[in-house]
Amino acid sequence: MAARQKNGKQTVWFQNPPVIISAASVVGSREGEGPLGKTFDRVVYDTYYGEKTWEKAEQRMMLEAMQKALEKANIQDSDIDFMLAGDLLNQIITANFTARALAIPFLGLYGACSTMYESLALGAMLIDGGFAERVLVGASSHYCTAERQYRFPTEMGNQRPMTAQWTVTGAGAAILSREGSGPVITHATIGKVVDLGQGDPQNMGAAMAPAAADTIISHLQDTSRNPDYYDLIITGDLGAYGKKLAVQLISQNGYDISERCSDCGILIYSPSQDVHAGGSGCGCSAVVTCGYLIENLISGKYKRLLGIGTGALLSPCSSQQGETVPGIGHAVAIEMR
Amino acid sequence: MPAIKQKQLYYDMVKQSAPKPRVWRNTFWAFVVGGLICLVGQFIIVFFRTRGLDVNEAGAATSATLVFLAAFLTGLGVYDEVSRFGGAGGIVPITGFANSMVAPALEYRAEGMVFGVGARLFNIAGPVLVWGIVTAWVAGILYYFFR
CATH class of the missing domain: 3.40.47.40 (Stage V sporulation protein AD)
Structure with a gap:
């Protein structure tokens, strides 16, 4: 059961x-x-x-x-x-x-x-x-x-x-x-560890994109929702190239999220700050969520958003031993009621 | 879809999406930055020569001066910017070697002088030394047999 x-x-x-x-x-x-x-x-x-x-x-x-x-x-x-x-x-x-x-x-x-x-x-x-x-x-x-x-x-x-x-x-x-006022968490989709064989620790967006895509697709299937249910689908730290890959992978599965998706790692810096593909790290999705996203939920700019924390599960040891970089993505649906 | 096929397809996708490294631009700036460091070295050699050192002495004194300058600039947090911009032009000259020694020395101070600085000083320079020496040894043996 x-x-x-x-x-x-x-x-x-x-x-x-x-x-x-x-x-x-x-x-x-x-x-x-x-x-x-x-x-x-x-x-x-x-x-x-x-x-x-x-x-x-x-x-x-x-x-x-x-x-x-x-x-x-x-x-x-x-x-x-x-x-x-x-x-x-x-x-x-x-x-x-x-x-x-x-x-x-x-x-x-x-x-x-x-x-x-x-x-x-x-x-x-x-x-x-x-x-x-x-x-x-x-x-x-x-x-x-x-x-x-x-x-x-x-x-x-x-x-x-x-x-x-x-x-x-x-x-x-x-x-x-349990009680109080503010945005609420309605669903959470726990990600699987996904590895499509990317081994470059300097391109973690590519390593994490399949995991993010997998979680987003599972979330939409599990909840029988369309991407347009959400005002924003935002990944944690895929960066400019990882985000493109995730959108592409998701579209191969019949969902188009390109109009309403973003990435915390892209938002947090401007291109003139010379950070290359964007921000990463636990702090990336944490500060963008706890700052910008919550603020915009409260102000009413967004009513429903799906945030996907993305992680590259590597260590210096695993990389040096030639292991590929597995990724994971956890999605949380946050809504303003 | 079989896993191998899926990985292959994704590999192609990643290859298409990743930006091409800007080889010409990077090579140009490596040439300029590396060239400038050598030019500075040449000025220093000339300076020591005019002060009465012979060619060998002036060369050694110049190396020491460049190492000092690079170490100093690393301490000020400038040298990593030079290499970030100049790439190999900042890494290959002796100043790059000095940077690779001073950076860990600064970094691992927090872990103590023995297990921090002492143990990790050669973190980056170590492999260069080991394989440099091994290569020299192999070359020496070849030279001994085939000269």
Whole structure:
């Protein structure tokens, strides 16, 4: 027998759609100078943010995003039942060390750059399942910490191909609640790990596009919806080339989303910022969702949107050993009621 | 559709969508940037020569000066911009080598002087040294037998 709140193979629906009662974002200078700069709560101009290491700076950004979200909702950390968060660093130290500072029962997540949407989906399930009243979710990334872990020291001179993306420095946090006012989460489609054999870690958009396409198609099939149900279908960090590929793959399956689709990684920077294909990292979809998207849902610009957090599930070790780059995409339908 | 066929189709799609690397533009700027670094080196050699050093001494002093300059510019956060723009023109000269040593030294300070800086100093330069030495060794052996 199929589960009561499941539609089709991958989608869950919520009986009492959990409400996003507040959202906050803290970003670095490049993001602050980008086209979405005004939608973020705080822009930090020092990559160290007054700390000794970039890792500590990233933790401070995540902590501040979470505190800001609590402040906006006008509640205390003791009012939160669970915290779900993750990041890109080994052993997700940003999320773990941030949870150390907040006394909230904590579940650490890793979905690479899809983590924000993984946390939204799981948080909504916890609430609608009756296990929590309020859940704090979030994700972060930092250009310098990601660069030193995945690629080269930051001051090392090298030339990146045009398909490469720029890791967003920023943290986003949101509070989901059973009651309250704000945009609601109506469905979540949990992605499968999809690998069409792309092995170039400098072209992660191409590695993730099949996973994003697979999740979007599954979502539309599971909910029997057409793409025009949504005002916006927005992927996490496919970048300019990945987005094109995803649209193409989806059209091969009979759905045309080209008119209403976008990508957080494309929106966050302007082409003049020389970031090549666009932004990436957990922080990318996190800050764009917690800043720009939620703001535009509340203002009424969008009534229904489908966000798809996209993650490239590689590690420096797997890449060096010649493994391909598997991708994943989690979709969350957010509506204003 | 069989998985292999699907992967092949997707491979072709990716190949079509990815932008062509701007080879001519990159080569031109690599030539200009690399050439400028060599020009600076030539000025320094001439300077040391006029100060009374012989050819070998002036060459060594010039290398040391260029390494110092590149290390200094790396510390100021300028050299990575030079290589980002100039590509191989910034990476191949001795200044690029200096950059590849100083960048990890700065980067891994946070992990301590022994396991940070000490252990990772040759992260990038190490492979260049290892395979440079191996190649020289192979060339030496060939030279010994076939001269």
